[in-house]
Structures are given as C-alpha cells and as structure tokens.
Amino acid sequence: MKNQTRDDLNILLYLDILIKRRWIIIGTVIPVFIITIIYLLNVSPIYLATATILPPANLEAPTGVSQLVQAYIGTAVPKNINTPVLYGEILASRTVNVNILNQEFWSNKVGAKIKLIDILVIGENDSTKRYELGYENLRGQIQVSLxxxxxxxxxxxxxxxxxxxxxxxxxxxxxLNVFNRKGISRKAKENRIxxxxxxxxxxxxxxxxxxxxxxxxxxxKRIENSPxxxxxxxxxxxxxxxxxEIFITLKKEFEITRIEEIKSIPTINVLNEPVPPLKKxxxxxxxxxxxxxLYATFMGVALAFIIEFLSKKYEFESFKMRFKKLYILLKNDLISILYFLKKEQLN
Known part of the structure; x- marks a missing residue:
C-alpha cells in the first residue's frame, strides 16, 4: 500500500511538472508543426510510375551475347547470363540514358513537348556538363529490381x-526492345544476310x-548425229x-533463317504497363x-523536465497539496477555454 501511494505521488509529480511547464512543450511543438506544414506545402511533389516486365520465354543468352551487351552498354558482363539480370545494367547505361535525354516529352510545367535534357537540366550552357548532369539526374530517377x-x-x-x-x-x-533487336538478334541477322x-x-x-x-x-537444233x-x-x-538444287536449298534455308531471326528476339512482355500515378x-x-x-512533443517534454530540475531542486509536497494544485491549474485552463469559446459564439 505504501509503495502504491509512492507511485501515485511520482505520477502526480510528473503531471505537475508537465502542466507547470506546458508552455515550453507548446512552444516547442507549434513552431516545429508550422515549419513542417510550410515545408510540405512548398516542396515539389514526387510521382512514381511503375511497370512490371515478365521474363522472356528463352532465358538462356545466346553464344556471344555477353560481348554484344558489353559493346552496347559499355559494361563488362559475365557469359551465359539470363536476360532479365541484364535489364538493370542496360537501363542504367549511358547509351540508353543519353537516348532518353534526347527524346521529347510532354511537360505540364512548360506546356509543350521538349527534350528531357531541357527539363532535367536548367541553367547550364556547357553541352558536356549538361549531359553529365542530365545522365546523373535521370539515373537517380530510375530504379530496377528483379x-x-x-x-x-x-x-x-x-x-x-x-x-x-x-x-x-x-x-x-x-x-529494351531496341537493345533486343540490335544486340541479341545480331547473330541471326548475320546468318540471314x-x-x-x-x-x-x-x-x-x-x-x-x-x-x-x-x-x-x-x-x-539438230544434235542427234553429233556425240x-x-x-x-x-x-x-x-x-x-x-x-x-543449290538455289532451292538456299531458298529453304533463307526462309528458315528469317523465322529463326524473329524467334531469336526475346520479346519484352510487359505485365503492367506504366500509367500516370494519381497519388504523390x-x-x-x-x-x-x-x-x-510526435518527435517535437518528446523534445518539448524532455526540455520541460530539464528546465524544471535545473531551475531548482524539486520540493516534494504532500499528496493533497499537489492534487489541489493540479486541480486548480486544470480548472483555470478549462475556464479560459470555455470563456474563449463563448466569446467566439457571441461574435
């Protein structure tokens, strides 16, 4: 019973400090809250468009595809690698990104179709730096997961x-489709040619x-008598x-090679097409x-306790005195709130 009374006294002690230093807590929370709201209202929103791509039917890369990929994206890749594993490297490559930067896209901010490099990089006149900045910005906007x-x-x-x-x-x-047509199908195309x-x-x-x-x-016309x-x-x-016979054989092989050339291209099968996102x-x-x-509230509470215990050594009062003091403070605050609401209604 004695321990329970002591716990009750400690709780009331903490409440007493919080109420006494309530304006420190309020003064900490409100400015942080206002600054946060102003920041959120002025910061540029970010939209995320996603697409899911199915793996091709034939996952095994053809002979020599590693060299073709290396020549196309400028990155060394291992041999006998599955095509989906390459998607991230292909989409992050400088060749692909520069092609995207040179394409025109509709911009609501400009109200017209302009090159992506002009949307991502503003105020830089040097062509080399423009494309370097555009490449870095575009890479930061792209994420590929497998x-x-x-x-x-x-x-x-x-x-x-x-x-x-x-x-x-x-x-x-x-x-990705362009890469498949120009890269992986090159050997079949060479055979056809x-x-x-x-x-x-x-x-x-x-x-x-x-x-x-x-x-x-x-x-x-008469060769009967001439051996x-x-x-x-x-x-x-x-x-x-x-x-x-040679012509007929080559003609058959040519048609077969044309069919094989089309079959050798791993088609990009998009499961979910990218659509303009509605939510930020x-x-x-x-x-x-x-x-x-919540963070500001915790900081305000911590600051209130620090100020209280640094200002003076807390004097422990009796249970009734602290309860009475707590009651008076709450009563005064409640009266002030009711008076304010009544005044607003009259106005």
Whole structure:
C-alpha cells in the first residue's frame, strides 16, 4: 500500500511538472508543426510510375551475347547470363540514358513537348556538363529490381510530373526492345544476310547457265548425229540442274533463317504497363506531420523536465497539496477555454 501511494505521488509529480511547464512543450511543438506544414506545402511533389516486365520465354543468352551487351552498354558482363539480370545494367547505361535525354516529352510545367535534357537540366550552357548532369539526374530517377524467384523485373521511375514519369518508363521499355533487336538478334541477322547474299549469287549464276543452255539449243537444233554436241548439252543441263538444287536449298534455308531471326528476339512482355500515378509518392504529408509532431512533443517534454530540475531542486509536497494544485491549474485552463469559446459564439 505504501509503495502504491509512492507511485501515485511520482505520477502526480510528473503531471505537475508537465502542466507547470506546458508552455515550453507548446512552444516547442507549434513552431516545429508550422515549419513542417510550410515545408510540405512548398516542396515539389514526387510521382512514381511503375511497370512490371515478365521474363522472356528463352532465358538462356545466346553464344556471344555477353560481348554484344558489353559493346552496347559499355559494361563488362559475365557469359551465359539470363536476360532479365541484364535489364538493370542496360537501363542504367549511358547509351540508353543519353537516348532518353534526347527524346521529347510532354511537360505540364512548360506546356509543350521538349527534350528531357531541357527539363532535367536548367541553367547550364556547357553541352558536356549538361549531359553529365542530365545522365546523373535521370539515373537517380530510375530504379530496377528483379525478383530472383519469378525473374519478374519491376521498373520504377520518379518525376515531379505524373505524366512525365509514365512517359519516361514507357521510353525505357522501348529502349529494351531496341537493345533486343540490335544486340541479341545480331547473330541471326548475320546468318540471314549471308544466306541472302549466297541466294542472290546462286540466282544470278543459275540465270547465266540457263541463258547459255538456251543459246546452245538455238544454235544447235539438230544434235542427234553429233556425240560431242550431245555431251555438251548434257553438261549444260547438269550445270543448270545443280544450280537449281543449290538455289532451292538456299531458298529453304533463307526462309528458315528469317523465322529463326524473329524467334531469336526475346520479346519484352510487359505485365503492367506504366500509367500516370494519381497519388504523390512523396512527400507523405500526413505521415511526416504525425512523426514530426510526435518527435517535437518528446523534445518539448524532455526540455520541460530539464528546465524544471535545473531551475531548482524539486520540493516534494504532500499528496493533497499537489492534487489541489493540479486541480486548480486544470480548472483555470478549462475556464479560459470555455470563456474563449463563448466569446467566439457571441461574435
């Protein structure tokens, strides 16, 4: 019973200090709260557009793709690497980012379509520095994450404009498609071009042999009694037949190669297309206001206790005296509040 009474006295002691130093707490919380509100109302909002990309059906990179990727993005990559793992490096590469910076995007702030470099970098006339700053700014706005289990890639783009964030994300996805067309399918394209050139040469040679055969028959209409002419005719027929077989074989290979070239391109399958976000990603005004207010309250309470115990050695009063003092302070504050509300109603 004695310990419980002592605990009650300690609680009342703390309440007494808080009420006595209440204006210190209020004077700490209110300025911080006002400054926070002013900051949140004036800071530029950040919008986040996201897109999810499915892995291609054929994940195994073709032979030599590491060298192609290295030449395209300017970064050394390991061999036999899955394509989704490369997405982050490709999208962060200088080549891709410079291509994006040179594209035109709609800006609500400007009210027109302008190059992204002109949106991200303002007040810098040096071309080299402009693109360096633009590259760094754009890289800071792009985030790529890969789910190691599903190999689904999530692309996130931040911007101060909702539509601009979505448009940049779409442009980045298009750059992935460009890389696939120019990089990974290059070997299949080289095979197709080689067969196509051989097909043209064979067709030309076949036409030449056919012309020779036609001319031979026109000048030698009766060859029954000439063994030499019959042998020559057989030779020319054989040359035409061989070239026809080569031409037919190359024609088949050419069509197969064209199909393989299309099949070899890992299509970027977008599960969720980027759309203009409706809500701001940052600042989270309500959450920030709550956290800052809570922090300021703790700081005010700590400051109140420090000032109280530094000002004088606290004199312990009896339970009834402290309770009476606490009651009077609360009563006076309540009367002041009621008087203020009544006065406002009369006005």
């Amino acid at each position: 789910d190691q289990k599903t190999l689904i890639t999530t692309l996130s783009v931040k911007s101060s404009e909702s539509i601009l964030a979505s448009d940049i994300a779409k442009a980045l996805i298009e750059q 080689f067969i196509q050139e051989r097909l043209v040469d064979t067709d030309s040679l076949l036409r030449s042999f056919e012309d020779e055969l036609r001319q031979f028959r026109e000048f030698n 030499e002419l019959q042998i020559e005719l057989g030779r020319k027929l054989r040359e035409v037949r061989i070239q026809e 990603h940052w600042p989270m005004r309500r959450k920030i206001t709550y956290l800052v207010s």
